[in-house]
Amino acid sequence: MIRLEHMSKSYGDYPAVIDVSAHIQQGEVVGFLGPNGAGKTTTMRVLTGFTPPTEGSAAIAGYDVVSHSLDARRHIGYLPESVPLYLDMTVMDYLRYMGQLRGMNRKWIDERLPVIIEIVRLGEYQNALVGKLSKGYRQRVGIAQAIIHEPDVLILDEPTIGIDPIQVVETRSLISELGGEHTLILSSHILPEISAICRRVLVIHEGRIVADDDPENLSDRLQSAERIEVSLRGTQPGEAIAAIRELRHVVDVRRDNRPVQERMAEQGVVALVVDARPEEGATEDVARTIVDSGWGLVNLHPLPMTLEEIFLQLTTEEEASA
Amino acid sequence: MRNIQTIAWKEVKTYFASPMAYVVAASFLAITGFFFVASVSDPFSEASIRGYIAGAIFFMVFLSPALTMRLLAEEQKLGTLELLMTSPVREWEIVIGKFIAAFVMLALMVAGTFYFVVVLSWYGDPDIGPILTGYLGVLLYGSATLAIGLMASALSSNQLVSLVVGAGLLTALTVSNFVADRLTGTAEEIVSNFQLGSSFSVFDTSSFGVVEGGHFADFARGIISVTDIAYYISITAVFLFITVVLLESRRWR
Numbered sequence: 386m387i388r389l390e391h392m393s394k395s396y397g398d399y400p401a402v403i404d405v406s407a408h409i410q411q412g413e414v415v416g417f418l419g420p421n422g423a424g425k426t427t428t429m430r431v432l433t434g435f436t437p438p439t440e441g442s443a444a445i446a447g448y449d450v451v452s453h454s455l456d457a458r459r460h461i462g463y464l465p466e467s468v469p470l471y472l473d474m475t476v477m478d479y480l481r482y483m484g485q486l487r488g489m490n491r492k493w494i495d496e497r498l499p500v501i502i503e504i505v506r507l508g509e510y511q512n513a514l515v516g517k518l519s520k521g522y523r524q525r526v527g528i529a530q531a532i533i534h535e536p537d538v539l540i541l542d543e544p545t546i547g548i549d550p551i552q553v554v555e556t557r558s559l560i561s562e563l564g565g566e567h568t569l570i571l572s573s574h575i576l577p578e579i580s581a582i583c584r585r586v587l588v589i590h591e592g593r594i595v596a597d598d599d600p601e602n603l604s605d606r607l608q609s610a611e612r613i614e615v616s617l618r619g620t621q622p623g624e625a626i627a628a629i630r631e632l633r634h635v636v637d638v639r640r641d642n643r644p645v646q647e648r649m650a651e652q653g654v655v656a657l658v659v660d661a662r663p664e665e666g667a668t669e670d671v672a673r674t675i676v677d678s679g680w681g682l683v684n685l686h687p688l689p690m691t692l693e694e695i696f697l698q699l700t701t702e703e704e705a706s707a
Numbered sequence: 708m709r710n711i712q713t714i715a716w717k718e719v720k721t722y723f724a725s726p727m728a729y730v731v732a733a734s735f736l737a738i739t740g741f742f743f744v745a746s747v748s749d750p751f752s753e754a755s756i757r758g759y760i761a762g763a764i765f766f767m768v769f770l771s772p773a774l775t776m777r778l779l780a781e782e783q784k785l786g787t788l789e790l791l792m793t794s795p796v797r798e799w800e801i802v803i804g805k806f807i808a809a810f811v812m813l814a815l816m817v818a819g820t821f822y823f824v825v826v827l828s829w830y831g832d833p834d835i836g837p838i839l840t841g842y843l844g845v846l847l848y849g850s851a852t853l854a855i856g857l858m859a860s861a862l863s864s865n866q867l868v869s870l871v872v873g874a875g876l877l878t879a880l881t882v883s884n885f886v887a888d889r890l891t892g893t894a895e896e897i898v899s900n901f902q903l904g905s906s907f908s909v910f911d912t913s914s915f916g917v918v919e920g921g922h923f924a925d926f927a928r929g930i931i932s933v934t935d936i937a938y939y940i941s942i943t944a945v946f947l948f949i950t951v952v953l954l955e956s957r958r959w960r
Binding site: 430433434435436437455456458459461463465467469470471472473474478482483485486487488530 | 709710713714717720721724725785786787788789790791792793794795796797958959
C-alpha cells in the first residue's frame with residue numbers, strides 16, 4: 386500500500402530524511418517513533434505529496450507521489466501536527482467542504498456525515514464554529530476531515546500532542562478503532578502510545594530509520610537494563626543502599642536527589658534509584674529485602690526508559706552492528 | 708471544474724461571514740457615491756457616470772488588495788494550505804476558485820452602483836454607450852487588480868504584507884506614466900503601455916473625473932478597444948499564473 390524507496394529529503398543543505406526505505410502493507414498500523422526534528426513530519430509530508438523527495442521515491446497504492454500525485458492523494462487522509470482548520474466555519478460546513486475537495490458527491494457526503502460525527506463523537510458541537518472549540522475537539526474535527534472520504538491510507542502526525550490527558554485517552558482509543566479499517570501511519574514521540582496502538586514501529590532518529598520492529602520485540606531489545614524507583618521509611622540511607630546492593634541482579638543503587646524528594650526526606654523517607662539487569666526478579670527482591678528488614682515500603686515502581694535513552698541505545702546498537 | 712466551484716463557493720460564503728467584505732463594499736459605495744455626486748452637482752454638468760468610474764478605478768488600487776489579502780495569506784498562516792495541497796486539488800484550481808470568489812464580490816459591489824444610472828436617467832438623458840463600456844471597463848480593470856492582489860496574498864502569510872505589496876504594485880502600475888514621461892523611444896512606449904489606469908483627475912475639480920491615460924481612458928469615453936481588453940485580460944492571466952507558480956514553489960521549500 387505504501388512504498389518508500391531510498392527516499393531522502395533535504396531542506397537546502399540540511400538533510401531532514403536520509404535514505405529511508407519501507408514497505409507498508411494494506412491494513413497495517415504503523416507508528417513513526419522519534420524525538421522532535423527526527424524527520425517524522427518530513428516523511429509524512431513526502432507521503433502525502435505536500436513536498437517531493439529530493440532523492441528516491443514514495444508511492445501510495447501504487448501511485449508515485451510526484452508523477453501521479455493526484456491519484457496518490459485521493460487515497461490519503463491526512464492530519465498535520467498543527468491541526469489546521471478554518472476557524473470561521475461550522476464543524477458541518479467544514480467537513481462538507483473537505484469532503485467535496487476529496488471528490489465526494491453530495492449523496493455520499495450526506496450519508497457519511499452522521500456516521501463521521503458519531504465516530505468522532507462531535508454530535509453536540511456539529512453546528513458550532515470550529516474556532517470556538519477546545520483543542521481536543523478541534524483534534525476530533527481534524528481526524529474527522531481525514532477519514533471523511535474513507536481513505537485507504539490514514540496519516541496522523543502527532544495526533545495527541547497538546548491536548549489534555551483525558552482527551553488523549555479518548556483520542557487514542559478512537560485512533561485504535563480506526564486502525565481496523567485503514568492502513569494507518571501515526572507519529573509520536575511517546576513510546577507507550579505507539580505500543581498501545583501500533584503493530585509495527587519504525588524508530589526514526591536524525592533522519593534515518595534505526596529500528597523497524599513490532600513493539601514487543603522492540604521493548605525486548607530495549608530491556609537491557611531495568612530501573613526501579615524505591616522509597617522507604619525507617620532506616621538510614623546508607624544502610625538501605627548497602628542492603629539492596631547485595632541483591633543478585635542489582636547493578637547500582639544511588640540516592641534520588643531530585644528536588645521533589647527533599648520534602649519526603651524531611652519526613653524520613655529515603656528515595657533510591659536502583660539499576661538492575663533485566664532478568665526476572667529484581668523488583669521482587671528489592672521489595673522482599675525492604676519488608677524482611679522491617680522497613681516501611683512507601684513506593685516501588687519500575688521506571689520506563691526515557692526516549693533519549695532508547696535512541697541512544699538503538700543508535701549505538703546500529704553502529705556496533707555496522 | 709467541481710473543485711473550482713467548491714473553493715469559490717466556500718470563499719464567497721466566508722466573505723459574507725466576515726467584516727472585511729462589508730467594510731470594503733461600504734467604502735467603495737461611499738467613495739464612488741461621493742465622486743459621482745460631486746461630478747454631476749455642478750450647474751450644466753454632464754449626465755454621465757465618469758465621476759463614479761474615476762473614483763472606482765482609483766480606489767480599487769487599495770480596495771482590491773483588501774478584498775484578496777486574506778485568500779491565500781490566511782491559508783498559509785492557519786496551515787490549512789497543507790491540507791488543501793494534500794487533497795486531490797490542483798494549484799490552479801485553488802487559484803482560479805479564489806479569484807472567482809473575489810471577482811463575484813467585486814461584481815456585486817459594482818452592481819451596487821447601478822442606482823447611479825437610474826438616478827441619471829430620472830433627472831437627465833445620459834448617453835448609455837459610455838455607461839455600458841464604463842461598467843465593462845470597471846469589471847475588466849477590477850479583475851486585473853484582483854489578480855495582482857491575489858498574487859500578493861500568495862507571497863506572505865501576513866495579510867497586512869499582502870495588502871501593502873498588492874496596493875504598492877497597483878500604485879506603481881497606475882503611476883507608470885510618471886516614469887514613461889522621463890523615458891524616450893521604445894522604453895517610453897513600453898512603460899506607458901503598461902499603465903493600468905490613471906484617474907488622478909478625480910482630485911482635480913475643474914476636469915472632475917475625466918479618466919486620462921492608461922488602458923482605461925477609452926472605456927471611459929465609450930470606446931471598446933481590443934488592445935485594452937487584451938491588456939486587462941493578459942494582466943489578469945499573467946498574475947494568476949504567477950500565483951499558481953508561487954503556490955507550486957511552496958512544495959519545493
